[in-house]
Every structure is written in C-alpha cells, then in structure tokens.
Amino acid sequence: MGSSPSQIQLPDNVQIISRSSDGSSSRSKGFKEVEITSSDKGSTSQASNRPKTSKWQSHLDEVTDGQDYNEILAKHGVSLNENSNAKDYPEDELVMETFYHNSGTSYSCIYQSGQRYYLDSWETMDWQPFPNEWYEEGVLVTEQEQAPGQVAGGMGDDREGSLDHPDRGKLSTYLFEESRNVHYWYDDTSGTWIKMPLSWELRSEIVSKLLNPVEEAVPEWKDKHDMLAALRASNYDPHDTIATYMAAGEAGHIQALKNDEDAKILKEKEGKVIELTTKFKKLKRRYDKQGQELEEQKKERKNAEDLIAQLRDRVSTLEAERSSTIAQLEAFQQSSKGRRGSIKSEAGLHPDVAKALKKVVTQLHKEHVELRIEAVRNFQKMDELIKQARAGSTKLALANQGSSEEVDELRDLYRRECLQRKLLYNKLQEMRGNIRVFCRCRHDDNSLCCLDFGRDNEISTGGKKPYSFDKVFEPTSKQEEVFEEAKPIITSCIDGYNVCIIAYGQTGSGKTYTMMGPPEDPGVNVRSVKELLNICSEKTSVDFTLKASMMEIYNETVHDLLSDDLQQLEIRAKGNKITIPGLSEMFVESMEDIEHIMDLGDQNRSVASTKMNSHSSRSHLIFTITIEGRDKVSGSVTTGQLTLCDLAGSERVSKTEATGQRLIEAAAINKSLTSLGQVFTALRNGQLHIPYRNSKLTHVLQPCLGGDAKACLFVTVSPAERNLSETNSTMTFGSNARQVALGEAKRNVKKVPASSAWGLDSDSD
Ligand SMILES: Nc1ncnc2c1ncn2[C@@H]1O[C@H](COP(=O)(O)OP(=O)(O)OP(=O)(O)O)[C@@H](O)[C@H]1O
CATH class of the missing domain: 1.10.287 (Helix Hairpins)
Structure with missing residues (x-):
C-alpha cells in the first residue's frame, strides 16, 4: 500500500480522488473532473486559480464545469491552501498545517504573520521558509481541516488499481467505499463503472495483494473463488478472512453473520x-x-x-x-x-x-x-x-x-458464572467494536462547573446537543469507580489480548491523575498492575511472567525511560508487528517492583525534560506490561499486552507561546494527535490503508489500535468555563473515536510442544 497522499478524506458526501500516476483515467459518469493539473504534465486547468498540484477528481455530481475547486472544498469546510495568499488568515493568528508532498513525505508547517515555514526534520528542529515550488507539488491541510476525528488527510489512495483482461486489455479499477467496499472496473466504451465479477477480480492487483496473505496462512484453501467470496464478505480484510476460515473449521464453510x-x-x-x-x-x-x-x-x-x-x-x-x-x-x-x-x-x-x-x-x-x-x-x-x-x-x-x-x-x-460472564463480555465487546470511550470531568475547587451531566452517560455544554460516551464520570467520581469501569478490559490481557488505555485531553484536565494518580489514591496504572498480579497469583495452573517497559515520545523521538542514558529508539515494523529494539524491559513480581519501575521512569522523565528544557506534559508517556502465561497442563502460551498511554496535552498552540522550542513541541503534538484522529477515522471508515506510520505515536500504538486489540479511551475535561472551547474539541474527539470499530479482538495463544509445557525446552519462547 503506497503512502502517496493523493487522497484527502472530506466530509461524508465528498470525496476527492487522484488520477493514477500513469495517467490512466478514473473519469466516470458521476465523477466530474476537477482539473488541478501538475505543472510538468501541462496544465489543462479550467479555472486559472486552481491549485497546481496533482490531478484531482471529485466524486460529486454537484460539481459543474468551470466551478472553482476551492469553492467546492470551502463549501465543505475544507481549504487546500495552495499558496500563502490563497487563504488570508488573520494577522495575529497562528495556524498549524501539514503539507503532503507528492513524493509521499509529509511535513509539519506553521503559518504566522503572513509567512509559512516547514519543519525540515525533527532532529535539526529548524523551521525553514516554505519553498514556493512546493505549492505545485503537494497539498496543505490546516489543523482544523484534519482535526482529530473530523477529517483525515494525507492517506495514500491505494484503492486505485488495474487488471489485465485477456480481451479488453488493461482496465482501471477502483475499490469504492459504499456501505461496504465494492470493487468496480471502468468501462471505457460506456463510460461507466461496473461492478466486477469474481473471476475478473481475481486478476486485479489490489485483490491479489489481499489474497496473498490468506493463501499463505491457509494453504489448504484451494478454491480461489471461495476465498475471494470470503474476502468480499469480510469487507476485503485478509485477517478477517483468515479468522473466519479458521472459525468455520476444516470444512471451510464460511459463515459471515449478516448485519441484522x-x-x-x-x-x-x-x-x-x-x-x-x-x-x-x-x-x-x-x-x-x-x-x-x-x-x-x-x-x-x-x-x-x-x-x-x-x-x-x-x-x-x-x-x-x-x-x-x-x-x-x-x-x-x-x-x-x-x-x-x-x-x-x-x-x-x-x-x-x-x-x-x-x-x-x-x-x-x-x-x-x-x-x-x-x-x-x-x-x-x-x-x-x-x-x-x-x-x-x-x-x-x-x-x-x-x-x-x-x-x-x-x-x-x-466461578463458572464469572467465566461465562467474561466470555459474554468479550463477545459483546467484539461485537461492539472493542473501543470504549469514557469521559471524565476533573474535580476543581477553584471554578464553577459549566457542564451538564445528563442521564444515560451524556454530557453537554451550554444547552447544546449532548455528547454521549460509554460512561461519563462526574467531578465527584472516585478513582476506584473509574478503574472498575475499565477493569474487565484491562484484565482480559491475562487471557492473551492486546489492551490499550489512552488518556486524551487538554493540559491540566486530569489525564495523569486518571492514569497515575497520587500515591495515596492511585489511578488506572497502579490499580491495573495490582489487579493483574492478584489474578496471576490466583491462577495456580498457569505460570505467569510479567514484564514492564516505559517510554516517552517527545518531538517525534522515542526515549527509553527505564535506561539511564535515555537513549533514542527506533521503531521496526514487520507486518502488523512492531518492535522497538533496545527498549528496556523489567520483570514484575510484586507491587514493590512496579513502584520501583514507576519511580525510575519518573526520575528519568524529569531528567529528560530538564535536559530538553521541556515539561512532561508536552510528551506522550507509554507504559507497557507484557504478560505471558504458560499453562502447566496444556502447555499453551498466551501473550497479552497492556499499554497505558498518557498523552501530551491536546490544546491548540496559542500565539503567546508560539516561539522556538514551544512551537516545535506544539507541531509534534499536533502531528501525533492528528495522526491518532486519522487512524480512528480510517478505522471507522473501514479503510484498507490505516495511516499508522504518520507519527511515532500511532506507529508505536499500532498493535493496540489494530484489528486484534481492545482499546479504551479516557477523554478528560475541565469543568471551567474558560476551557470550554478545548473541552468541546476533546469531547468531539472522544465521540468520534467512539464510532470506531476495531474489529474482533484476537487472543494471542500458541501451542507449544509437550516438552516445553514442562519447562524442558527453553528455546520455545
Ligand atoms: N479528578 C480529580 N480530582 C482531584 N484532583 C484532580 C482530578 N483531576 C485532576 N486533578 C488535579 O488537577 C491537576 C492537573 O491534573 P493532571 O496533572 O492529571 O492533568 P493532566 O491532564 O495530566 O495535565 P498534563 O497534560 O500537564 O499532564 C493536578 O494537581 C491533579 O491533582
């Protein structure tokens, strides 16, 4: 899947799709061309003031010839600022933007006092003047346009493909996102898009890429038509197809549940x-x-x-x-x-x-x-x-x-009832999509509460339409209540699930209080580990090994917080798996161990922030517990991971603090939180390409946000009126994330040879 940013996600009723690089057309009935031509291929633009970027088309019947491209986008609340004069921001406004270069690289940009700058690299941290020629080589998207969960930008259009037909030659294909994905081919003679028959689809590039992992995983599945039918039923998700095949048993009867x-x-x-x-x-x-x-x-x-x-x-x-x-x-x-x-x-x-x-x-x-x-x-x-x-x-x-x-x-x-309840809970979670979103309003003695807490877990501001969450915690809620709600998800990592708890909110809204909490009244982190240790000690038939790691992401660099030299780490990806070579891991056997680990991480974080002249609230903290359980009788090994993530403050950068390093920090936070929103949006829309690699944060969190994980998001808000705008933005992010269906969570269980069940084969790990 390429990462060329030739598609921008617009509001539901709008879609802009690029032409393929070889110039093959994706024109169609229902596709009105918006001629935004590349300068090197010669302009055929119909409106002189259209951005000279790549070729774009709009999936809009409403677009009429000669209508201005920017007008259409503006109508949908999106502006592609193709040059610094294209959109006049107020003099005193500071605008964060992302520039998606046609080469596939994206850059953080700021627009300040009529000037636009881009950040060349996170290492050098130098803002460079935005080169003029770039206006013709890519797309600028403002922070508002791609505010988390609203509009995602910069994703590669890997839905476009082709197939070699024996009689008709090379045909253009496109995987359209309707209520489900539907694969079409373009018929030049009639000028229409036609749904592809199974036998044609088997020749398409996109489909063969998707079928490859299925064939590799289940080599005994010989019938390609059957396989493709299952792929279609799984909305073109190969992992789902494999899982469905496995679940259906040897006979290979695919039984996808109908929506109703x-x-x-x-x-x-x-x-x-x-x-x-x-x-x-x-x-x-x-x-x-x-x-x-x-x-x-x-x-x-x-x-x-x-x-x-x-x-x-x-x-x-x-x-x-x-x-x-x-x-x-x-x-x-x-x-x-x-x-x-x-x-x-x-x-x-x-x-x-x-x-x-x-x-x-x-x-x-x-x-x-x-x-x-x-x-x-x-x-x-x-x-x-x-x-x-x-x-x-x-x-x-x-x-x-x-x-x-x-x-x-x-x-x-x-016990039996508890087990059954757990199984049902898991099932219910899977069917609901495995992401739970809780909203917590912090307690604040110094300000009046401007939020209304309705019934049924709703929260509203100033009589506006309420936001609903899986649970709303009022300022009086106790740490214990908050933990109780997340407990079933957290403890399922013992059964081999990847679980992720994320705290998102403005600085000072209570993220750290919720995740870490004060020593006398600890938050989710400490309570989770305590609960996990309790469960492990009760399950005497399983040998558990718990390991913890702690890292910080600051200015798009990952630092190990459990090593004294605070070394910078690289992320390596292999398929859906992510590894961070060199990341320290420490064994956890008791609460004392975990207290020691947290103290060490905390100390190193302070040292790092002093060294970098920063504040810890400007970095993301990721604490991970890996639990491996080896069943003493069956020998099976389950590996679950609990990732607890305290994000950097989500507030927008203001003009007053917009200098030097603060601006770099703000750009990094903007980039990562925007990427998180884009990942949620892509997952919500069931897109084939999920842009995990757009930021270090989403890349690290990829295993927890993918199809086989369970996630829980705490959006934390302040009750004070002065924070209302940030509160609304946080709650919008939360309610958008709530629409995300991660898919069915999968347990990580593997059978080991009988010898290793008794600890004889130490290499089996
Ligand atoms: N629910 C709460 N009850 C009581 N005090 C709270 C609550 N939530 C937050 N606080 C207090 O508010 C202050 C700010 O909270 P906290 O540090 O958790 O915010 P934050 O969102 O993590 O900020 P940052 O982005 O800077 O890390 C702290 O002094 C904390 O003790």
Whole structure:
C-alpha cells in the first residue's frame, strides 16, 4: 500500500480522488473532473486559480464545469491552501498545517504573520521558509481541516488499481467505499463503472495483494473463488478472512453473520449478560449470606469449644479437690481412730473434754459424708455437661462440613458464572467494536462547573446537543469507580489480548491523575498492575511472567525511560508487528517492583525534560506490561499486552507561546494527535490503508489500535468555563473515536510442544 497522499478524506458526501500516476483515467459518469493539473504534465486547468498540484477528481455530481475547486472544498469546510495568499488568515493568528508532498513525505508547517515555514526534520528542529515550488507539488491541510476525528488527510489512495483482461486489455479499477467496499472496473466504451465479477477480480492487483496473505496462512484453501467470496464478505480484510476460515473449521464453510443477525445476537447476548449479572448478583448475595452464617457458626463452635475447655478445667479442679478431700477424710479418719483410742486409753481424761472431742468428731464425720454426697452430685452434673458439649461440638462439626460443601459448590458456580460472564463480555465487546470511550470531568475547587451531566452517560455544554460516551464520570467520581469501569478490559490481557488505555485531553484536565494518580489514591496504572498480579497469583495452573517497559515520545523521538542514558529508539515494523529494539524491559513480581519501575521512569522523565528544557506534559508517556502465561497442563502460551498511554496535552498552540522550542513541541503534538484522529477515522471508515506510520505515536500504538486489540479511551475535561472551547474539541474527539470499530479482538495463544509445557525446552519462547 503506497503512502502517496493523493487522497484527502472530506466530509461524508465528498470525496476527492487522484488520477493514477500513469495517467490512466478514473473519469466516470458521476465523477466530474476537477482539473488541478501538475505543472510538468501541462496544465489543462479550467479555472486559472486552481491549485497546481496533482490531478484531482471529485466524486460529486454537484460539481459543474468551470466551478472553482476551492469553492467546492470551502463549501465543505475544507481549504487546500495552495499558496500563502490563497487563504488570508488573520494577522495575529497562528495556524498549524501539514503539507503532503507528492513524493509521499509529509511535513509539519506553521503559518504566522503572513509567512509559512516547514519543519525540515525533527532532529535539526529548524523551521525553514516554505519553498514556493512546493505549492505545485503537494497539498496543505490546516489543523482544523484534519482535526482529530473530523477529517483525515494525507492517506495514500491505494484503492486505485488495474487488471489485465485477456480481451479488453488493461482496465482501471477502483475499490469504492459504499456501505461496504465494492470493487468496480471502468468501462471505457460506456463510460461507466461496473461492478466486477469474481473471476475478473481475481486478476486485479489490489485483490491479489489481499489474497496473498490468506493463501499463505491457509494453504489448504484451494478454491480461489471461495476465498475471494470470503474476502468480499469480510469487507476485503485478509485477517478477517483468515479468522473466519479458521472459525468455520476444516470444512471451510464460511459463515459471515449478516448485519441484522449481528444485531439480534448482540441483543440476545446483552439480555444474557443482564440475566447473568442478576443471577450472579443473587448468587453472590447468597454466597455472602452463607459466608456470614458460616462465620456465625464458627463463632458458636468456638464458644462451645471454649466452654468445653472451661468445663474440662473445672472437672480437673474438682477431681483434684475430690482427691484432696478424700485424702483429707482418710487422714482425718485415721487421726480420729487414733484419737478415739487415745481418748479410751486416756481414761484419766476429764469427762467434759472427752464429750467435746466426741462432738467434734461426729461433726467432722457428718461434714465428710455431706462432702462426699456433694462431690458425687457434682461429678454427675459435670458428666452430663461434658456429654452435652460433646454432642454440640459434633453437631457443629457436621453443620460446618455441610455448609462448607454448600459454600464450595456455590464458589464453583460463582466461578463458572464469572467465566461465562467474561466470555459474554468479550463477545459483546467484539461485537461492539472493542473501543470504549469514557469521559471524565476533573474535580476543581477553584471554578464553577459549566457542564451538564445528563442521564444515560451524556454530557453537554451550554444547552447544546449532548455528547454521549460509554460512561461519563462526574467531578465527584472516585478513582476506584473509574478503574472498575475499565477493569474487565484491562484484565482480559491475562487471557492473551492486546489492551490499550489512552488518556486524551487538554493540559491540566486530569489525564495523569486518571492514569497515575497520587500515591495515596492511585489511578488506572497502579490499580491495573495490582489487579493483574492478584489474578496471576490466583491462577495456580498457569505460570505467569510479567514484564514492564516505559517510554516517552517527545518531538517525534522515542526515549527509553527505564535506561539511564535515555537513549533514542527506533521503531521496526514487520507486518502488523512492531518492535522497538533496545527498549528496556523489567520483570514484575510484586507491587514493590512496579513502584520501583514507576519511580525510575519518573526520575528519568524529569531528567529528560530538564535536559530538553521541556515539561512532561508536552510528551506522550507509554507504559507497557507484557504478560505471558504458560499453562502447566496444556502447555499453551498466551501473550497479552497492556499499554497505558498518557498523552501530551491536546490544546491548540496559542500565539503567546508560539516561539522556538514551544512551537516545535506544539507541531509534534499536533502531528501525533492528528495522526491518532486519522487512524480512528480510517478505522471507522473501514479503510484498507490505516495511516499508522504518520507519527511515532500511532506507529508505536499500532498493535493496540489494530484489528486484534481492545482499546479504551479516557477523554478528560475541565469543568471551567474558560476551557470550554478545548473541552468541546476533546469531547468531539472522544465521540468520534467512539464510532470506531476495531474489529474482533484476537487472543494471542500458541501451542507449544509437550516438552516445553514442562519447562524442558527453553528455546520455545
Ligand atoms: N479528578 C480529580 N480530582 C482531584 N484532583 C484532580 C482530578 N483531576 C485532576 N486533578 C488535579 O488537577 C491537576 C492537573 O491534573 P493532571 O496533572 O492529571 O492533568 P493532566 O491532564 O495530566 O495535565 P498534563 O497534560 O500537564 O499532564 C493536578 O494537581 C491533579 O491533582
């Protein structure tokens, strides 16, 4: 797919398409030519003031011969500023622009005080005067025209192609974007575009490029017509075609769901999720109640055991007392016998003394008998109490056993329900397109809130049409609530999905607060890692390895934040895969590890910003956690990635700060955020070419924004009236991103040989 910027995306009803470079026509009924001719090929322009760039056509019936090209574009809110005088910006206005050169290179430009400059390279950071001849060699698009999510510019028109027909010769083809992509060929004789038959389409350049990866991935799929039919059904997405084939099984029956069926299934699934959620909540309540009862029973059992212990103590004491009493009695009997003998023998005792002594002995004997009776009675009572306590204890143990069985059963059921819920959630996410957009309004004690929070997750400003999001968080929302909403997406990276959380908003609107947060009330980053570590420790059947990396993108250069020398890194692409050679990765086993990594990254970021005399809010921060899970039984390996991205402030640069380095920073931020918007737009429109490489940011994020990822975007806004214009722009970006369907997210699972499942083959990684 070429990246020649010969097509600009205009509002829905407008499309401008270039001629192919070999001059083959793409004229048609319904295609009125707008003659913007290249100077080297000789001008055939119909209006002298049309830009002399490449050849352009407009897919507009409304265009009439002789009508001015700029007028048409202006009508649709787009201006191609072909020279500095073409559009008069107010004297004090600073305009950020992108120049798309016909060679395929794009440049950041600024227009200031009647002068236009371009940034030659991000390395030299020098603004050069815009060369006059360039006005004839490309297209200038202003920041407003390509404001994120509104209009995408500068994408190569890789929809144009040709085919060699045995009888008709070389034919021009074009893949039109209707409600779905439809491939046409141009019939010169009738001057019309005609839908292509399957057998012709197999000869087309575009289609053979798309079929190549399918053939490579599924060599057993021999029937090319069948393959092409599946490609058509997948809207010309080869990855989807492969996935559909795989899902359909060996028989190769392609079953693409019809749109209305999708909606029906989605509705059913939603119903099922609600039903399951209710069931799950009920079960959870039951489980909690059982848990409480179990706790109470445990307490009772503990009390009974205490009582038994006390009683045992008492028994021992009484037994000891009894033995001592018996011993005393025996001693007394012996002594009284002796005494009686001695009294008898002491015939000479005074009769009164003898009488008193006899009385004492009788009394003692009586007491002894009473004591014995009392002791026997106590023993009986104790035996009874011990019996009772034993019976109670057995009963409790049985009850305990019964309830723990019930609790185990409930726990099992609960786990199963959770799993089913997760599966359904994934399905629902896939069907919804896997991008969730949340809007968070920051808390601000110093200003009144000028935003209205409607019901159903809507937010509006000054009584205007509300913006709707998947969830709107009001200023009072807690970090925990915010995390809870993103949690299901985040945790799915454990199951092998690529997940991306992005915070977008004006400086000071709460991006860092949402992502990082203060240490005492952490944001999404720390909570996510904590949750991931918890889940990993619970899943004992899988060996997990977590690795973290942290990088910063400043002025279109990538820096490693976990290495002390802050080296600049290159991005390498291989197919859909992106690698950043040299990027440091650190193992994470505990929260302490992650705190250390974040501190290190933070320190290096401050050092970098001091070195570059910048502020951290002017760079994008990307924190990545890679989770590899090796199933101990099956040996399968899942690899998921969680990418957390705190973007640079999205506000437009103002005239006051528009000097030197600030201007370079602003141009870099403008370029990357605009590219992000363009990627979203291209994904939303289902375009074949997604311009990931337009900026370092989108290039790095490519794996998270592609068809096999799940994304979540937090747009953060300020409640203050003075920020209203930026707030509106942020919310527009968010609601546009919400229309994006990333496609079905795919798990990254690979089977490994049985030996490596047991860790014997260390090379398998
Ligand atoms: N929801 C919130 N509740 C309380 N304070 C908040 C909230 N959001 C942001 N703040 C506070 O507002 C200030 C600015 O927030 P923060 O640094 O997160 O903004 P930012 O969008 O990341 O800005 P930058 O683009 O400069 O990084 C901070 O002092 C932060 O503590």
